[in-house]
Amino acid sequence: MTQDSAAVPAGPQDRFATLRFEREAAAPLDVLWEAWTAPAARAVWAAPSPAVTVAFLEADSRVGGREVSLCKIAGQPDIRCECGWLALQPALRSVNYEVVSAEGETLSIALVTADFSGDAVRSRLVVTVQLSAVAKDMAAGYREGFGAGLDNLAAVAERTMLLQRVIRAPRSVVWGAWVNPETLPQWWGPDGFSCRTDRIDLRSGGEWVFDMIGPDGTVFPNHHLYHEVLPEERLGYSLLWGENGPKHADAWASFEEWDGATKVTLGMIFSTAAEFQNAKGFGAVELGHQTLAKLEHFIQPR
The missing domain is CATH 3.30.530.20 (START domain)
Structure with missing residues (x-):
């Protein structure tokens, strides 16, 4: 997420967005699924860039479980991300909510649906984010940060x-x-x-x-x-x-x-x-x- 998005409230025109991401990996379907859901793997690919450090405070990848992490960039407020798992169909689909906040203020709430397909050689992931933004420019932040994280995910799956x-x-x-x-x-x-x-x-x-x-x-x-x-x-x-x-x-x-x-x-x-x-x-x-x-x-x- 962009760190300056907390400064300005979102206007009516940019409060809601539906974002779609697609990634393919030269990795088996079960490997891509495990890389997406296993807490240890998520900790490896979650940071969108080397300038960002992600610290995981909680990690429970089960239906009803949640993941809490802090995105840290030197000199800027920590961004807190809470992810709650709503549905997990192995190698098929996951659904989770995601709440992003900074300094106690909610920046956005999203419903994230990930659909998987593939075989023993290649796999594909389609992620749909239904975003409700409180702060300005959260959609742009999601496109950049979430997209970079998924690039990392595909690379991680290919060496898992x-x-x-x-x-x-x-x-x-x-x-x-x-x-x-x-x-x-x-x-x-x-x-x-x-x-x-x-x-x-x-x-x-x-x-x-x-x-x-x-x-x-x-x-x-x-x-x-x-x-x-x-x-x-x-x-x-x-x-x-x-x-x-x-x-x-x-x-x-x-x-x-x-x-x-x-x-x-x-x-x-x-x-x-x-x-x-x-x-x-x-x-x-x-x-x-x-x-x-x-x-x-x-x-x-x-």
Whole structure:
């Protein structure tokens, strides 16, 4: 949104607007949907430009849940955005309300409808914003800010790796195996790999510094930084190349009750398209599925 829009009230001629945005991504439909709805992914693409920092105060992407964020630009008032989820039809449609305010004054209220289509290769998103503006120039601000955010979304979807597995065990059991510092290193990693932990603290603000050791003895240093731990629902963390090394991905794991079982979703947004392609090239998708299979076998040994 434009930061100066709070200064002047909207006139009758620019109080209401219907805006339409279309974006396509060279990414599977389920990946685009996850990038649109997963809080960890939304935190990556939400800022319309590098000059804007978006801080998330709440994030609950369920019907009836809400997301509250602050857009920050140096020297200007914070813009508060409250998003409430009204409908979520996976890979088909989402509907949410959005209230934008600054310094306690409401700037606009909008109904946002997102329609999805596509296949396993390409996907398309059409977003319709029905805007009721209190402040002047909010429609122009939406066109610029929302449009830039959706450009980011398409780029993020194209470098996102998504792995899913339904595990026949209660969510509390699956969650417990993931966040227990004694058990996580026992199953983490592809077939034939083991973990050697330096230190581990699986809490928000915690970290896991460890080496992955391959079947041939090759050592791969890793550092996970945890910034969100919502019990039995999701983890959000960053992946670094070795202790305090460069970040190569933002990741999340979510846990959903699924007909008496647990659906685990592991998402990774690689920092660059090149890193994403390199990861795919060395078989990261297959290795990731092996890791989730090891989790299942750890919980339910055969």
